Amino acid sequence: MTALEPAPAVTGVHGVTRADVEDFLYAEAELLDAWELDTWIALFTADCRYVVPCNDTPEGDPTRDLVLIDDNALRLRSRVERLNSRKAHREYPHSTTSHQVSNVRLRPVEGEELPVVAEFTVWRFRGERSTTYVGRYAYRLRVVDGHLRIAAKRATLAMGSLRQVADVAIIL
Amino acid sequence: MRRPVGNRAVFMVRNKAGEVKVFHNSCSHRGAVVCRKDSGNAKVFQCFYHAWSFDTDGKLVGVPDREAYGDGLDFGALGLRPVARVESYRGFVFLSYDPDIMGLVDYLAGAAEYLDLVVDATGDAEIIRGTNEYAIDANWKLLAENSIDGYHAVPTHDTYFKYLVSLGTDLSGGVAGTAKSLGNGHAVLEYAAPWGRPVAKWEPLFGEDSREEIGRLRADLVDKYGEARARRMADTNRNMLIYPNLVINDIMAITVRTFMPTSADRMEVTAWELAPRDELPQLRQRRLDSFLTFLGPGGFATPDDIEALESCQQGFHSGGLEWNDLSRGMARDPLANDEEQMRAFWRQWNSQVTGGAR
Ligand code: FES
Ligand SMILES: [Fe+2]
Numbered sequence: 001m002t003a004l005e006p007a008p009a010v011t012g013v014h015g016v017t018r019a020d021v022e023d024f025l026y027a028e029a030e031l032l033d034a035w036e037l038d039t040w041i042a043l044f045t046a047d048c049r050y051v052v053p054c055n056d057t058p059e060g061d062p063t064r065d066l067v068l069i070d071d072n073a074l075r076l077r078s079r080v081e082r083l084n085s086r087k088a089h090r091e092y093p094h095s096t097t098s099h100q101v102s103n104v105r106l107r108p109v110e111g112e113e114l115p116v117v118a119e120f121t122v123w124r125f126r127g128e129r130s131t132t133y134v135g136r137y138a139y140r141l142r143v144v145d146g147h148l149r150i151a152a153k154r155a156t157l158a159m160g161s162l163r164q165v166a167d168v169a170i171i172l
Numbered sequence: 173m174r175r176p177v178g179n180r181a182v183f184m185v186r187n188k189a190g191e192v193k194v195f196h197n198s199c200s201h202r203g204a205v206v207c208r209k210d211s212g213n214a215k216v217f218q219c220f221y222h223a224w225s226f227d228t229d230g231k232l233v234g235v236p237d238r239e240a241y242g243d244g245l246d247f248g249a250l251g252l253r254p255v256a257r258v259e260s261y262r263g264f265v266f267l268s269y270d271p272d273i274m275g276l277v278d279y280l281a282g283a284a285e286y287l288d289l290v291v292d293a294t295g296d297a298e299i300i301r302g303t304n305e306y307a308i309d310a311n312w313k314l315l316a317e318n319s320i321d322g323y324h325a326v327p328t329h330d331t332y333f334k335y336l337v338s339l340g341t342d343l344s345g346g347v348a349g350t351a352k353s354l355g356n357g358h359a360v361l362e363y364a365a366p367w368g369r370p371v372a373k374w375e376p377l378f379g380e381d382s383r384e385e386i387g388r389l390r391a392d393l394v395d396k397y398g399e400a401r402a403r404r405m406a407d408t409n410r411n412m413l414i415y416p417n418l419v420i421n422d423i424m425a426i427t428v429r430t431f432m433p434t435s436a437d438r439m440e441v442t443a444w445e446l447a448p449r450d451e452l453p454q455l456r457q458r459r460l461d462s463f464l465t466f467l468g469p470g471g472f473a474t475p476d477d478i479e480a481l482e483s484c485q486q487g488f489h490s491g492g493l494e495w496n497d498l499s500r501g502m503a504r505d506p507l508a509n510d511e512e513q514m515r516a517f518w519r520q521w522n523s524q525v526t527g528g529a530r
Contacts, residue, residue, distance in 0.1 A: 052470055054302035056210070063453065066302030066445045066460060068470035075465070078338060082331040082472055089328065090475035161305035163440055167478050168470035 009146045013114050016148070021116055021141065022104050024148045029099035032171055037080040040171075044150045045142060048073050051154045052168060058156045068168050079171070090169040095126040097170055101137070113151060114141045120155065122172055124165070131165040133172055134158045174207045175442070177267060178432060182255055183207040184265065185214070187228040192260060194267050195230050195252040206252065217252075226252050262291045264418075264428075282354030283414050290422045292397060293371045293405035296449045299428065300460070304443040306469040308431075308478050310485035312417065312439040315431050316517050318477055319419040320411050322347070322361050322509035323500065328480055332472040335465065339377055341367050349408070349508035351501070357415030357520025359513035365409045367424050367462075370447075370455040372406035382454050413513070415520050424462035437485055443467065 008023060010016050031040040044050075052069040053060035062070035071079060082088045100121045107115035115138065122133040140152040155172040162168065174183035174197055181197040185207075199206045199219040206217045206226060216233065218225040225234035230252035238247075257268040259276035261284065266276055277284060291297065308315060318324070325347075326333070333343060349363020368375030372390035374383050393402035410422040419429040429443040445463045447456065465471045469478070487493065498518065501510025522528055 055305060057302040060302050062460065063457060064301070066300045066304070066468075067464060068304070068468055070461070070464055074339075075335075078335045078472070082335070085331060087330045088472075088476070090479040162469055163305060163307040166307055166309070166469070167475040169475035 010143055010148060011146070013109055013112055013141070013143045016106070016114055016141070016143070018104060018106055020148065021106060021114075022101075024141070025101045025104060025116075025118060025137075025139075028150075029101055032099050033097050035083075035094055037083055037171070041076060041080050043148075044073065044076065044153075045144060046073055048076065048150060049152045049154075050076055050171075051152070052172060053154070053156055055157050055159060055161045068162075083171070088169070090167065093126075095124045095170055097125070098123040099172075112142055115139070116141055120172065122170070124170055133165055133168075135172070173211045175210065176432065178269065179434060180269075181205060182267070185217075185228045192258065192265055193228065193230060194255040194258045194265070196255060198253070199224060200232065200250040200252060230254060262287050263297070266418075279356060280414065281356045281358060282352075283356075283358040283360070283412060286354065286360055286410060286412050287414075287420065289401075289405060290410070290420055290426060290446075293393065293422075294426065294446060294448050297446055298449045300445040300447055302445070304441070304468055306478070307434075307438065307440045308481050309438050310481035311437055311488075312431055312433040313517075313521070314481040314484055315439060315441065316413055316416065316419075317496075317498075317514045318481060319421070319429065320351075320359055320361055320413045320513045320517075321511075322349075322351070322363070322411070322507075323511070324480065325509075328476050329466075329473045331476075332466055335472050336367060341375060341377055343367070347409075347508060351506040351508050351510050351513040353512060353516030354412075357517050358413060359415075359516040360410055360412040361508040361513060362404075362408055362410050363508040365407055365423070368458070369406060369409075369424060370451070370459045370462075372402070378458055379454055382452060385452050385455065413517060415517060421467065423466075425459045425467065427463070427467050437489075 008020055010020055028040065028043055050069060050071040051062055051067055053067045057065055060067050083091055086092050101118050103119040105117050107117065118137045120135055120137050124131045135155055135157040138154045139150060141148050142151045174181065182194055183197045184192060184194045187193050197205050197207050199221065201219065201222055201224045204219050204221040206219045216225050216227055218234070223236050224232060227233050232247050232250045235247060255267045255269065256271040257273055259266055261276055261280060264287065273279065337343060343366045345364060345366045347363045347366055349361060351361050353359050365373060368378055372386055372393055374386040378386065390402065390406055393405055397405065412420045417431050419427065421427040426446040427443050428446050429441065431439045431441045433439050447459055466473045468474055498511040498514045501507060501512055506512035
């Protein structure tokens with residue numbers, strides 16, 4: 001089991017260093033790759049949002065435009081329940097994934113939130129098939145009870161379409 | 173706007189008179205692609221290779237150093253080549269590479285009435301920004317079947333229905349309905365909607381504050397189309413296949429979906445969401461949510477359909493099975509979870525491919 005608190009304790013959003021953020025994002029990636037989704041979802045705040053825009057609308061606004069994924073906490077919980085069950089046929093048995101996070105940059109704190117951008121490559125292997133998702137993460141991190149938490153995660157794909165990867169049945 | 177249709181590069185443009193034109197995307201000089209963006213605005217299409225340019229009617233309007241040709245070339249005959257047949261119906265543009273194909277309205281047969289139903293209920297409609305472009309490693313005909321397959325919904329999409337129930341949707345009303353052939357290979361399922369429909373069927377999930385708006389939308393439909401047709405627009409779902417590769421699913425949201433084979437065991441799917449242009453934001457949000465959770469490739473259902481079709485393809489490849497069994501419902505008036513609609517598709521396909529009986 002991975003420890004429930006995968007990131008170092010931090011005192012407040014202003015003192016957070018890039019090393020803190022990198023540790024946190026790498027730990028998140030590890031949880032996803034281990035399919036420890038119940039632990040993973042605990043990294044999110046109660047008012048969180050997880051969004052993946054359509055490939056042809058990278059700036060897509062989920063209140064107006066069609067996106068691929070637009071989860072609030074409730075829907076994210078349903079997604080995790082689905083993926084934990086044997087009835088998510090596309091992911092049963094699960095893919096082997098490798099979430100690779102790089103080019104981590106901290107943006108200036110806004111209010112109580114720390115915006116972070118990073119590049120990602122997510123490999124997905126299932127059966128004989130290997131596919132790769134490439135894109136950019138935009139996070140909004142907060143400090144809750146001395147630990148970093150994800151208030152928003154947006155994964156914008158760099159691929160022009162989903163043709164090569166078929167679908168987004170895994171969590172990016 | 174450009175995209176491949178049947179694996180060929182074409183592009184569509186509105187000319188100055190507002191008419192829709194569709195051209196093969198190939199320069200009449202030496203063949204280069206002249207429209208190189210998926211969408212946008214242009215008055216002139218200039219080929220980057222030697223800079224020949226064409227207007228929105230496809231006419232050749234610019235040739236650098238024209239005098240080099242003397243009188244040897246008839247520039248008037250060197251326009252862009254239009255696609256053989258292009259017609260539109262209620263805003264949907266159809267094309268065919270067969271110059272002798274029947275007219276569109278005849279082709280649509282019984283499907284035209286169902287398109288009317290969807291378009292009339294939507295009113296001033298738009299395609300929402302954001303396109304689903306995915307692919308399935310399976311024969312395209314399997315998606316034609318799946319898109320109008322009521323039988324698979326309960327076993328395959330268990331996690332989606334669980335999610336709906338967790339939101340408070342009451343599915344106990346069931347999905348009783350019928351399946352029918354609409355002629356020329358088109359077919360439809362029509363059945364009671366157990367969930368809310370933003371056209372005009374309220375459910376608690378929409379929130380108390382949109383109850384009044386939905387009531388108003390419904391009264392509008394009754395005014396315009398009468399009680400019976402309005403009830404059909406509001407309370408029933410339709411999954412329709414327009415032969416061979418257009419699917420309009422008028423369910424909790426409306427999909428417009430096309431799919432093109434790229435080989436015997438792979439297809440590319442493109443899907444859009446259709447909606448009324450000036451919809452109340454909370455109804456639009458419900459519609460978007462419904463689309464992406466059920467119909468989108470990141471949702472709780474479509475990935476499982478993809479898995480099902482790829483699984484069939486792998487199964488067929490084993491060589492143990494020569495034919496699909498599509499006989500469900502042959503001994504009764506076909507219900508929405510029977511297979512008459514797929515038989516309609518296959519009869520048309522068979523007659524086209526073999527010239528045999530329909
Ligand atoms: S190929 Fe288009 S101008 Fe030569
Ligand atoms: Fe399905």
